[in-house]
Amino acid sequence: MRKWMILLCVFPLVFVSASIAGDHLAITIAPSQISIGETLHVYFTVPVSGEVSLTAVNSAGVVCATLMKGYIDAGSYDLVWDGAGNGRQLPQGEYIMYLSAGGLKVDMDFTILSNDSGIPIASIHALSEEGLYFSAEAAPDNDEPNAAGITPAYRSEYSLPLKHEACYWCTPMDISNENAVWAMLVAPVIIVEGEQKSQVVLRAEPSDDSQGVGVVTCASQSVHVLETREDGWSLVECYSSSFHDSKVKAWNKFVMGYIKTNKLKERRPAQDYGIVIDKLTQTLYLFSEGRLISTLLVSTGLYNDNQPYNETRSGEFFIVSRVGEFRSDRMFCSWALRFNSGDLLHEVPHVKNGDGSKNYQNTEPKLGTRASHGCIRTQRLKNAQGINMLWLWNNISLYTKMVIWEDYAGRQIPLPDSNITLYYNPNGGSNYHAASMCGAVRNEYLPFSGSFTYGELNDSQYKKLTRCMYCTPPLRPTDIEAINAIHLTESPGEVPQHLRQGK
Numbered sequence: 076m077r078k079w080m081i082l083l084c085v086f087p088l089v090f091v092s093a094s095i096a097g098d099h100l101a102i103t104i105a106p107s108q109i110s111i112g113e114t115l116h117v118y119f120t121v122p123v124s125g126e127v128s129l130t131a132v133n134s135a136g137v138v139c140a141t142l143m144k145g146y147i148d149a150g151s152y153d154l155v156w157d158g159a160g161n162g163r164q165l166p167q168g169e170y171i172m173y174l175s176a177g178g179l180k181v182d183m184d185f186t187i188l189s190n191d192s193g194i195p196i197a198s199i200h201a202l203s204e205e206g207l208y209f210s211a212e213a214a215p216d217n218d219e220p221n222a223a224g225i226t227p228a229y230r231s232e233y234s235l236p237l238k239h240e241a242c243y244w245c246t247p248m249d250i251s252n253e254n255a256v257w258a259m260l261v262a263p264v265i266i267v268e269g270e271q272k273s274q275v276v277l278r279a280e281p282s283d284d285s286q287g288v289g290v291v292t293c294a295s296q297s298v299h300v301l302e303t304r305e306d307g308w309s310l311v312e313c314y315s316s317s318f319h320d321s322k323v324k325a326w327n328k329f330v331m332g333y334i335k336t337n338k339l340k341e342r343r344p345a346q347d348y349g350i351v352i353d354k355l356t357q358t359l360y361l362f363s364e365g366r367l368i369s370t371l372l373v374s375t376g377l378y379n380d381n382q383p384y385n386e387t388r389s390g391e392f393f394i395v396s397r398v399g400e401f402r403s404d405r406m407f408c409s410w411a412l413r414f415n416s417g418d419l420l421h422e423v424p425h426v427k428n429g430d431g432s433k434n435y436q437n438t439e440p441k442l443g444t445r446a447s448h449g450c451i452r453t454q455r456l457k458n459a460q461g462i463n464m465l466w467l468w469n470n471i472s473l474y475t476k477m478v479i480w481e482d483y484a485g486r487q488i489p490l491p492d493s494n495i496t497l498y499y500n501p502n503g504g505s506n507y508h509a510a511s512m513c514g515a516v517r518n519e520y521l522p523f524s525g526s527f528t529y530g531e532l533n534d535s536q537y538k539k540l541t542r543c544m545y546c547t548p549p550l551r552p553t554d555i556e557a558i559n560a561i562h563l564t565e566s567p568g569e570v571p572q573h574l575r576q577g578k
Contacts, residue, residue, distance in 0.1 A: 100174065104185045109188065126145065128143065131171070169184065170186070228312065228329075260350075266297055266393070268294070269293025269338070275338060276323055277323075278333045288325065289332055291315075292415050297313070326384050349362040349363075350476070359453060369462045375445055375447060376449040395414065397413075421450060424452065438452065481569070483562075496528060497532065502524075504540070507541070533553075
């Protein structure tokens with residue numbers, strides 16, 4: 076059996092045939108021009124069995140797609156490629172296909188043209204036991220990405236073989252795959268050395284005089300290292316952590332740029348807990364010992380035309396310090412944990428009543444939706460597992476990893492199993508609940524005497540029940556469908572182009 080090191084379902088291609096080897100390394104592309112959405116044939120010959128790489132490089136010299144990287148037998152091959160790199164279609168432009176083997180390299184130019192009729196989704200393929208690609212079920216005839224396979228690096232212009240399966244940038248944003256998420260949450264990361272509120276500018280070229288393309292927060296924010304160069308610079312990518320006073324006004328933009336290699340440092344996160352914040356569901360997912368143990372409702376940033384920097388910056392972070400309570404205008408935010416300079420994870424804010432008591436009525440109902448200035452507001456009442464923001468404050472250690480998933484277009488919330496049991500108080504209760512013992516309800520009503528299934532949620536007797544904001548039962552099907560409809564074509568976390576540079 077041949078051994079392959081190729082990203083499945085990321086760089087879709089099909090080996091059609093293999094014949095007897097020729098006597099020299101050779102490559103031919105037909106046709107040399109394709110429109111977006113079409114396929115081309117890459118005919119190549121490898122005279123000696125061994126390690127081979129086949130990559131597509133753009134006019135700037137950046138690798139945009141790795142079609143193949145691994146061991147193959149000597150022979151001649153016909154490879155069919157649909158023009159996709161890193162799970163998405165390459166844009167129109169001039170490219171070079173490089174074939175490398177045995178210390179030798181050959182290349183051939185090709186062009187991708189525009190296609191006014193639209194860009195179809197790249198076909199999904201699988202790997203047979205013999206190591207050859209074969210086409211699986213045909214992809215739908217539309218331009219939506221495969222929602223289950225969208226990664227944090229979905230906007231990347233760089234194609235890079237995975238260094239390890241636990242890479243944050245390459246792990247699909249799929250909370251149901253607990254093993255993959257946990258492996259990512261405890262894997263080492265590359266951070267920028269420095270004080271936890273300071274930032275470093277990423278440069279368009281490997282020079283201090285080059286234009287800034289984004290900023291990275293020191294000590295807490297990780298970067299994805301793409302190249303380590305001999306001139307002392309590294310090419311990295313990340314979501315820019317631009318704040319209102321940052322040198323580069325790239326609000327939560329996915330950027331690729333250069334940074335001095337000596338500023339980078341590998342750090343291992345705490346191993347007891349890990350946190351995922353998903354902008355799509357506005358939910359905090361708490362992991363421990365390889366599994367998802369609890370969820371909490373949150374509110375991430377809500378930007379506007381005047382304050383585009385309110386968008387919570389996505390990425391991979393460490394909890395780096397304990398801030399405690401701080402004041403934001405008239406609001407007080409308790410149990411704050413710093414993860415990205417001015418962005419903190421904290422309890423949902425409150426204002427002070429005249430008698431000194433806490434009032435949450437303007438912020439608590441917004442949990443589960445975007446509402447903050449960039450921080451992550453977290454529920455204060457205990458959920459069914461007894462967990463809330465105070466619990467996180469008491470149990471989460473410094474250098475726990477917290478990742479924030481972007482709600483890219485194409486991501487979807489799956490509909491829950493219709494047989495899931497929900498609970499309510501049939502004697503005047505107004506909410507439906509995920510647990511029979513909900514911490515938001517007085518003990519005299521617990522445990523709930525009424526129950527029904529998720530599939531019955533739209534029945535007349537349950538239609539007026541509203542979702543409990545603390546034991547986090549699933550959203551109604553109509554609410555999920557509304558969120559999914561938006562995300563078919565929109566990425567709400569991506570600040571519009573006209574606002575990205577502060578215009």
